[in-house]
Amino acid sequence: MLDMLNRWYQRRFSDPHAVSLVAILIAGFIVIYFFGNLLAPLLVAIVIAYLLEWPVAKLVTLGLPRVISVILVLTLFVGFMLLASFGLMPTIWTQVVNLIADIPTMFNKVQVFVSHLPDEYPEIIQPHMVNTFIDTLQSRVLGIGETVVKGSLSSLVSLATLAVYLILVPLLVFFLLKDKEEMLSMFKAMLPRNRKLTNKVGHEMNEQISNYIRGKVTEIIIVGIASYITFALLDLRYAALLSVATGLSVLIPYIGAAAVTLPIFMVALFQWGISPELGYLMLAYGIIQALDGNVLVPVLFSEAVNLHPVAIIVAVLVFGGLWGFWGVFFAIPLATLVKAVWNALPSHEVEEDAVAESSN
Template identity: 45%
Template structure:
């Protein structure tokens, strides 16, 4: 038994670098698990700086100097960042408040519609409908109490939120300005010879860059198109629903299915069964179809082809560990796991040092 375990250990840790990689993974996991909430501003700043770096690189390729490209890209970031804080979020908050205030009337209308079901189908009885409505009413009351207690409990954190609003742009600036210095400092803690880490870094740099920037563009496009469509149709709460539709693309397969319920429910409670509701369903279906069949292949042409089951498992696992951040980075983290498994050296399969060092240079 001991000989078998030793043979397995020697096969997996044939290179000293694999021990370093294992320590990095375990340390990163423990750090995120213990201090994840504290590090939210830092993580958000790193993600935003990573996204802006693509714009800087493109401006440099067009002939702009590095400092000019940095100034232009950072200016665009500030406009978007504070535009969202001052324009989008207040509008969404106002519509969320209106929705919460109108929820009782909407529930009564939904109850009247459900009570008609027993007359149209033998699958439902009046007792079942009343039981369901009782459960929904209880949940709505509990949700209202939770929102009230949550808002009161979060009042002391307003100062912390304001600090983060100021801190994130500052961190983004220094991450962009001192990118090379920070990377050189971090590499000083790694072994001089690191072909495995180089292979994984090169692959993940491409994959994460493609995913994060593409996903941000997808959120903006899908959310904006949904918002404009809802406004044109006269749907209630267009900003709130447009934001939900845009954010739904973060969770592959599951997000679109979940957000469909509130979109169609609001449309039904506003118009009932009719031409407007049918138009909403068709428009929403077209948006989802264009997103899945046109926009996603266009934005994620370099993404690793992963099985849907693997993606859903990654969303469940990493989302359960780190919440929204885990959901957003589920695919890159799954790609990281896949890259490590394929690049992990053994005595029978060691990485090509010359190729890795050439790619790193």
């Protein structure tokens, strides 16, 4: 057993460049894992900088100085975000308040519906089963209420954190874009000299992450707008809130789409009951999800979709458990990184097979 492990180690880590690559990855993992909360503004700024680097580079190729390009793009981005926030947030907040106010009515309808089930299906459903279900549902609703109260009590802290983000993040994005080359040079100076594999993987992942962030933001916007148009045309309640939830659900591959289906179905069920409108809505929602998964995702993530769905789901679970939102957001790039690193590590199995064949 030890001899087998020793041979595997020699195959994979005999090259000093491979050792440097693994050491850099371990150091990065430790920093993010233990100091991720402290570095959250920097992580947000890096994501936005990746998103805005493409238009900045395009303006630079047109002849504008980089500083002017950065100021112009960042100003337009901040203006768009403020316009979207002030235009969308009041509507979403109003719909959230209305939804919370409607929860007791929905709960009463569920109780009435469930209480009649033993009369209609006495062979399958017993009264004690209904009572257990209602008690469980009631405790869950109370739990949601307690969570909302706790969230409102901690809102002042959240507002203070948001205020800090609103100041720090644009400044960090500005300097990350303006002094990109200088910062990269400083970062490379801190790395080991034997970093041929690190440079190879880093170049590949830089392109992957840049394309992934732009593609993911584009996917959120397209899916959210398509969902809002569909919900509004069908006159579904809380259309803006549910369309935002549908757009954001694409952050979690496969799992997100399944999770957001339930609230959409429940809202439609309480609004229309078992009716053709409910069927039309779920059919339209299914078409949106099908087009997203089979048309939009392959177009936007032509390289990332080479990962097996099981690998993507495992990456979401593992990295989401380690780093929360950021782990979920970067699950696909991180899974791609693991694959790229494994392929980049040297392996002498082919060479050993070739030597064995020549000796025979």
